[in-house]
Amino acid sequence: MAAERDEERDGHRALGPGTAGGSRRSAPFAPGQGVKENARRRLREFDVRDRFSRLPLPKAAVLLPLMVREGRLHLLLTVRSMQLRRSPGQVCFPGGKSEASDKDEIDTALREAKEEVGLQPEKVEVICRLVPGIDKMNHLVTPVVGFIEDAFQATPNPDEVSEVFFVPLEYFIKPLKYKALSYKTSSGSLTLMHCFIYYDQEHKKSFKIWGLTAHFAVFLALVIFGERPTFEVDYDLDNLISSSENYFINLYASIYERKKSNL
Numbered sequence: 523m524a525a526e527r528d529e530e531r532d533g534h535r536a537l538g539p540g541t542a543g544g545s546r547r548s549a550p551f552a553p554g555q556g557v558k559e560n561a562r563r564r565l566r567e568f569d570v571r572d573r574f575s576r577l578p579l580p581k582a583a584v585l586l587p588l589m590v591r592e593g594r595l596h597l598l599l600t601v602r603s604m605q606l607r608r609s610p611g612q613v614c615f616p617g618g619k620s621e622a623s624d625k626d627e628i629d630t631a632l633r634e635a636k637e638e639v640g641l642q643p644e645k646v647e648v649i650c651r652l653v654p655g656i657d658k659m660n661h662l663v664t665p666v667v668g669f670i671e672d673a674f675q676a677t678p679n680p681d682e683v684s685e686v687f688f689v690p691l692e693y694f695i696k697p698l699k700y701k702a703l704s705y706k707t708s709s710g711s712l713t714l715m716h717c718f719i720y721y722d723q724e725h726k727k728s729f730k731i732w733g734l735t736a737h738f739a740v741f742l743a744l745v746i747f748g749e750r751p752t753f754e755v756d757y758d759l760d761n762l763i764s765s766s767e768n769y770f771i772n773l774y775a776s777i778y779e780r781k782k783s784n785l
């Protein structure tokens with residue numbers, strides 16, 4: 523159960539005991555708590571826990587770090603260093619491949635977030651794992667959602683991350699600049715790929731958010747806001763849980779079939 527998992531991970535809940543579905547809420551209601559509480563409630567309904575963990579694909583995990591700024595949820599994103607062999611310069615979430623010492627996807631996401639942006643694991647309130655995605659190298663990529671402190675200051679590791687920026691979560695259902703691209707998966711089937719252009723006032727520049735990263739950000743916004751986006755998505759929004767799982771299962775099956783036929 524998600525609640526049991528939270529109890530197991532008390533160490534990751536430094537953002538305030540009694541706020542995460544707990545019973546001790548005697549402290550005054552801090553700004554943003556209503557927004558967070560609503561998000562927690564929605565996210566827990568979508569927690570897949572370890573249901574997809576045993577699929578026979580190499581594993582990776584990303585952290586979808588949420589924070590409240592001026593009363594609105596924001597997501598932390600990174601730009602990958604130009605020195606990296608894979609996807610240099612692309613926008614992605616902190617994350618990476620699983621290592622043997624990781625107990626689960628949550629461990630992977632927290633370890634990678636610490637390495638890449640200096641986020642201490644005990645400063646993350648882990649909420650849930652969402653339906654995984656599959657990247658172009660056929661890694662099973664699990665998104666782990668967590669709240670981080672609103673005033674978090676990233677210390678990017680320049681070997682892996684060149685920039686860190688924040689986007690209001692709402693942008694991923696009501697973007698100003700968006701286009702839909704068609705993407706051929708490794709199994710040859712076509713899928714919709716979202717591409718957002720976000721102008722960041724802080725950096726005075728635009729960032730392009732697309733591919734798997736955009737896929738996770740859109741799903742997170744759909745889960746939390748429960749609203750129809752201003753663009754088309756591949757899900758039945760009236761049955762988001764089952765349609766997102768079916769979407770993944772179909773993708774996985776097409777990749778699995780292709781792997782078998784190549785043997």
Ligand SMILES: CCCCCCCCCCCCCC(=O)SCCNC(=O)CCNC(=O)[C@H](O)C(C)(C)COP(=O)(O)OP(=O)(O)OC[C@H]1O[C@@H](n2cnc3c(N)ncnc32)[C@H](O)[C@@H]1OP(=O)(O)O
Pocket residue numbers: 582583584606607608609612613614615617618619620634654655656657658661663681682705713714715716732733734735736737769770773
């Ligand atoms: C349901 C399904 C899905 C649907 C999809 C619909 C849309 C379809 C879209 C699908 C399109 C899919 C395609 C698109 O979306 S392309 C579109 C935009 N890009 C993205 O969305 C990014 C997606 N990818 C990722 O998020 C990451 O690549 C993942 C999480 C998958 C893996 O994580 P990552 O790649 O970050 O792994 P890492 O952090 O372990 O390691 C990174 C590298 O860094 C090296 N390193 C480590 N430490 C150090 C150090 N100190 N000093 C120097 N170097 C160091 C290390 O050796 C490694 O090197 P190498 O081994 O790679 O060479």
Ligand SMILES: [Mg+2]
Pocket residue numbers: 616617618619634638682
């Ligand atoms: Mg990484």
